Amino acid sequence: PGLTVADVGRSLALNRSAFEHRAALTGTDRRTLLQGLTALAAGEPSPDVVSGVTGPAAKTAFLFPGQGSQRTGMGAGLYARFPVFADAFDAVCAELDPLLDRPLREVIDAGPGGRGHGLLDRTAYAQPALFALGVALFRLVEHWGVRPDRLLGHSVGELAAAHVAGVFTLPDAAELVVARGRLMQALPAGGAMAALAAGEEEVLPLLAGRESAVGLAAVNGPAATVISGDAAAVDEIAAQLTARGRKTRRLRVSHAFHSPLMEPMLAGFREVAARIVPGEATVPVISALTGEPAAAGQLGSPDHWVEHVRGTVRFQDAVRHLERDGVTAFLELGPDGALTALGQDCLARATGGSTDADGPLLLPLLRKDRPEAPTATAALARLHVAGVPVDWNAVHRGGPSRSAADLPTYAFQRGSYWLEAGPATADLPAAGLREVDHPLLGAGTELADSDGFLFTGRFSVRSHPWLADHGVYDGVLFPATAFLELAVRAGDQVGCDQVEELTLEAPLVLPAGGAVALQVTVGSPDASGTRPLTVHARAADDGSDAPWTRHASGLLTSAEDPGPADPAGPADPAAWPPPGAVPLDTEGVYDRFADGGFAYGPAFQGLRAAWRLGDEVYAVASLPQEQQQDAAAFGLHPALLDAALHALVFDVLEGPAQGWLPFSWNGVRLHASGATELRLRLTPTGRDAVAVRATDATGRPVLSARSLVLRPVSPGRFRAARTGHHEELFRPEWQALPERAGTPAGTVSGPDSWTVLGTGNPLPPGAAPLPGRAVTDL
Structure with a gap:
């Protein structure tokens, strides 16, 4: 009872670990928080409590709304409560106010009867006001430690996105947004806009022949479009749709935005945009003009911003691209939840702000007619429960509190869970071996009378459970990507940074109940520095006289060019997939694999999206949360690379790719380790071969392979391997000859x-x- 609410909240946030099962309570007084805590303990719903289980690391997108969402007094509650917001808002107004007829705060805060009331709905003020609010909200959540992976702005909101991404300085962005609003406001009044409860495919035919009078202003959802232009044409189209039973609504606007009626202002706006020297985006921006990532230099082009005034806002395409790109949390930075509502219609599995359901989280930072500070902190609580990182030191002013709130320790359930003994490493130096820091290898030693090296390891589906998810023809196959990982690690040991060749000679089928003993041998270098490599294995329970099977052999070299390989795509990390790439349907792809005998479990079901551009295929794959914690121990986790290569199923090769497995690697280099997400580019180099280039989500090269050759496999081959006949590609069988008379x-x-x-x-x-x-x- 003697503890303050602030000290309790600060201690819980800063002095406790954040586990997967999370709950957050928000309130303005002790009574509200106690009621929420009681409801949480009883498992009952409460408006002040949000709880859930975090999934994989959340990828976050920030959304900036366009004109029409402004409201009187927006941001006032945050301005009074959070100095970071107030300072950021004042900094933006300091750039905007000299370009406007009156101070922006005066316009935003003017209530009924006040000086300037009603000016906020005029385009010349509405657009700068929304820009100022969006930038200040961004600085606030940035201060709280919430960082975006992607940015998206609706109409004028794209200017705010471009500024916070680093494309425009604050003075340049302010000049652009004021010029945009002023030039639009100066156009003759007239025109109309209408919101239609109809899809783009139904509306476009009605615009045919009227392109000079009316245009498609926005595609906001599967059944949400906006048309704009000449009032008579807009009304006529709306009437036709009303006759079909579609709902239509005339919007209250001063001008017909995103329509042919904007043409007279474009030349003047181009002059302003052409004076500005842009920078490069540090955060990928999804352009609502195309619904795709903005290419390098696109956001700095005057042509883009001129077409941005006139063209269609493709919000639905942009949101769906973000979903395909793996975004799981959408945060709207505006006065209300206009884009949140539209986004829920765009996404088939949207949770609408609930972190209990399985699907993307969409929520606004502010809501109309709700206190701003509590609403913002409640949104922060939802983000935390969804797995979005938050800097609680910044949220709880005053820093860590270790003495003010002496809270009870964590209430452990105190169950007993006996762990299976792991593989014993004993005293490796005493045995003449050195420890090898790798999940698949345990020890290593130099070879006598040569400059070679021997690695040894022991593993099973019990010691490495993720291997059990690589099911092929009713067995568990050691992945080809794991053989490559072993070769890369061996190369690191002897100073060779390229796997020049690696051929898989025999499948390694893992036993269901035992372990496998492994030997990786690197020979002495020849005159060119090339070293031979072999990988042998046998059942660990077999006696010492049991033969070893050679499963792979190859060559290790040092790359002639020490620089990075070609990246997996355009230099601009935001341009993924490349412009013009066509999405491929990955829905049900693992069911198709299972039908063909490839029963990939969760660890290997990482393929998230794929696209085709010409004869190349692009893909995105990520590791499940359970494997991400081990990614740093590998050069490149075999399950991640294997999952990315599942994109081969999309007819990259000549003939059906399903039922084919890697046979040989050539010219492989690992450029970065520990990746948890890959962007892959597959380029055919022959009937049964592809070049492989992979980067992480930032465009940094991770792996390149000059060639990956694949071969078809059959169930019979694997059955033979499981029964022990795996030493050679063929096995002898003696045939009895009949005795002859005499x-x-x-x-x-x-x-x-x-x-x-x-x-x-x-x-x-x-x-x-x-x-x-x-x-x-x-």
Whole structure:
């Protein structure tokens, strides 16, 4: 009872670990918080409590609304409560006010009967006001530690997105937004805009032949479009749709924005835009003009901003692109939730602000007719529960509190969970070995009388459960990408940064109940510095006399060019996929794999999206949350690269790719380690081969392969491997010959002696007792 609410909240946020199961309470007094805590303990709903389980690391997009969302007094509550917001808002107004007829705050705060009341709805003031609010809101949530992975602005909101992304300085952005609003306001009054409850495909035919009078202003959802232009034409089209049973609504606007009636202002606006020297975006911006990531230099082009005034706002396409790109949290930075509502209609699985449902989270930072400070902190609570990182030190002013609130320790459930013993490493130096820091390898040592190196390892589907998710033909196959990972690690040990060649000679099928012993051998270098590599394995439970099977062999070299390889796509990380790429349907792709005998489990179901551009295929893959914590231990987690290569199913090769597996790698280099997300580019180089280039989400190169050759596989090959016949591509089977009449019993006609080639293939029982010899090598 003696503790203050602020100290309790500060201690809980700063002195406690954030687990996957989360709950956040918001309130302005002790009674409200106690009621929320009681409801949480009882499992009952409460408007002051949000709870849920975090999924994979949330990718976040910030949304900036356009004109029409402004309201009197917007931002006043935050201005009074948060100095960071107030300072940012004042800094923007300091650039805008000299360009306007009167101070912007005076216009925003003017109530009924006050000086300047009603000016906020005039375009010349509405657009700068929304820009100022959006930038200040961005600075506030940025201060709270919430960082965007993507930015999207609706109409004039794209100017705010471009500024915070770093394309325009604050003075330049202020000049642009004021010029835009002033030039629009100066156009003759007239024209009309109408919101239609109809899809683009239904509206476009009605615009045919009227392009000079009316245009498609916005596509805001699957059944939400806006038309704009000559009033008579707009009304006529709306009447036709009303007759079809569609709802239509005439918008209260001063001008017909995004229509042919904007033409007279375009030349003047181009002059302003051409004077500005842009920078490069530091955060990818999705342009609502195209619905795709803005290409390098696009946001700095005057042509873009001129067409931006006149063209269609493709909000639906932009939001759906963000969803395909893996965005799971959408935060609207504006006066209300206009874009949040539209976004919910665009996304099939939107949760509408609830973190309990499975799907993207959409929520506004502010809501009309609700206190601004509590609404903003409630939005922050929802983001935290959804897995979006928050800097609680910044949120709770005063810093960490260790003495003010001496709270009870964590209420552990105190259950007993005995862990299985892991593989014992014993005293490796005492055994003449060195420890190898790699999940698949345990120890290593230099080879005597050579400059080679030997790695050893031991693993199973119990010690490495993610391997069990690589199911092929009713067995568990050691992935080809794991062999590549072993080769890359071996190259690191001996100073070779390129796997020049790696051929998979025999499948390694993992036993269901035992472990596999592994040896990776690197030989001495030749005159060019190239080293041979072999990978052998056998069942760990087999005796010491059991033969080793060679599963892979190859060559390690040092790359001639030490620089990075070609990136997986355009240099601009926001331009992904490249412009013109056509989305491919990844829905149900793993069901199709399972039908073909490839039963990939969750660890290998990382393919998120794919596109085709010409004969190339682009893909995005990510690791599930459970594997992300281990990604840093690998050069490149085999499950991530394997999942990215599932894009081969989209007919990259000549012939059906399903049922094919990697056979050989050539010219492979790893440029960065620890990736949890890949952008992959597959380029055909032959009937059964592709070049592979991969980057992370920022465009930084991760892996490049000059060639990956694939071969078709059959269920029979894997059944043979599971029963032990995996030493060679073929196995000998002795065929009995019939005895001929007149020959002595127990003999057959034929040669006078036998010669057996190789080892491990003695004559079968009952073979004719003729003299013979065994030749192990020719």
